Amino acid sequence: MLFSSVIFLWIFLPVVLVGNFILSRMKFQSGERRIRAKNGFLLTASLVFYAWGGIYYLFIMLFSIGINFIGGRAIGMPGREAGAKKRILLLTISLNLGMLFYFKYFNMLLTAVEALLQSEKGAGSVLHAMLGMERTGATGIADVVLPIGISFFTFQAMSYVLDVYRGKTPVQESLPAFALYVALFPQLIAGPIVQYNDVAEQLGNRRETLGLFSSGQKRFCYGLAKKVLIANTLAEVADQVWALETGKLGASVAWLGMVSYTLQIYYDFSGYSDMAIGIGRMFGFRFKENFRYPYTSLSVREFWRRWHISLSAWFREYVYIPLGGSRDGTLRTCRNLFIVFLLTGIWHGANFTFWSWGLYYAVFMIVERLFLGRWLDKNRIRPLNWMYTMFVVMVGWVYFRSDNIWVANAFVGQLFRFGAGEYSVLSFLSMKVILAFGAAILCGGFLQRGAGKLWERMKGYLVPAAADYCLQLVLFMLSIMLIVSGTYNPFIYFQF
Secondary structure, three states: OOOOOHHHHHHHHHHHHHHHHHHHHOOOOOHHHHHHHHHHHHHHHHHHHHHOOOHHHHHHHHHHHHHHHHHHHHHOOOOOOHHHHHHHHHHHHHHHHHHHHHHHHHHHHHHHHHHHOOHHHOHHHHHHHHHOOOOOOOOOOOOOOOOOOHHHHHHHHHHHHHHHHOOOOOOOOOHHHHHHHHHOHHHOOOOOOOOHHHHHHHHHOOOOOHHHHHHHHHHHHHHHHHHHHHHHHHHHHHHHHHHOOHHHOOHHHHHHHHHHHHHHHHHHHHHHHHHHHHHHHHOOOOOOOOOOOHHHOOOHHHHHHHOOHHHHHHHHHHHHHHHOOOOOOHHHHHHHHHHHHHHHHHHHOOOHHHHHHHHHHHHHHHHHHHHHHHHHHHOOOHHHHHHHHHHHHHHHHHHHHOOOHHHHHHHHHHOOOOOOOOOOHHHHOOHHHHHHHHHHHHOOOHHHHHHHHHHHHHOOOHHHHHHHHHHHHHHHHHHHHHHHOOOOOOOHHHHO
16 A cells, blocks of 8 residues: 555545544553553554555565564573574574565576576576576476565564664563564555664653644655655656667666656655654654755765665664674775675665665775775865765666666666767656656755754744645645546555
């Protein structure tokens, strides 16, 4: 069920909000019983939300909840020896990763096996088929269907078990409370990845306030507009460009497609994160930020401090720091960066394009760590830093978006092609697209970062506050109009 769908906006969300409000006003013998009732209600709603995409997926998520809850209880059992705790941890993590591998990477493994079965055609053909993700059907095994959001809820559940093992968090004794942590519908299918420590107290003690609800409503309206008005419009352009024969694009159309996708993925994913954070606030939850205007970054290092912050924080906490972080010298620091970004690419999907994307960033992170970062810090011509960073990011998105390595390489080649291509940029532009580009640039972060402190001082006054509410209403109504009209409404991160 998409946040930007009629059934979610007009039926599911209002019903759940009203139900939660009624439970908040009902009389209970204690606050503990009230919170248990609200948790039970939200858990039921969350399970319905996830089952909407298929009851089969629900059992997979319930299995994940079960193994991690049992694993945490077993590790945290009083008197448990350190060796036994470690074995239980390894078993629990293995079950999580095994499930993730099967659903996410089994098809890639089949592709590789089928390519090897064609070895009589020569090593070059085998390699081309593997990197091109070309299924031959030689094994006769059908593709495995990927459950929505499995990477997100698996990493969330694992963070709990790892924190219990490290003694950073107490064992959660309530299965419904733990299930709600994993399954809570705002962040269930596309993040942000919420670490257990961040919401442990809120699961047992939270209170909705008018101010928190209002800020959540605002965040949701702006996030919905980012997704529906900007991301969906630019998605049409990006998809049209990528559907063309790559070798005939020409530089201008290739650049248009690359820029369109660069803006689409940011407004698509950050818009969803905004909506998730906003809905969470409406129910009394405070999720951490997932984006901080990444396209204003002046280095690749800064970009990754601002992009998909919850994923970066997860890898830093559970992979980079345990490997030694930056404490053991330059060589090991570079090794750790390489491992983290390779895993980041692998996490995103079973395609060599994602893996290449992760390694691509590993190279730039290492180079900036070794010497380039110092030059960027000293450079006073900041626009040069920004142009370098955005070029790296945009080329990276070409690999992220492309179906296989060969298409990505050809697309990048078209960016520097001399002479006219077979397609005209003007054929992709309409007034709607031009307005979406303008809004995307204006809302990209430079203006917001510069005016942030001014807005903090002004928002308490009547006129700015009223204007803000009017803008929310206008954006919400425009979004609803496009949704009802059946506008193109994809969502990139559902595949993860």
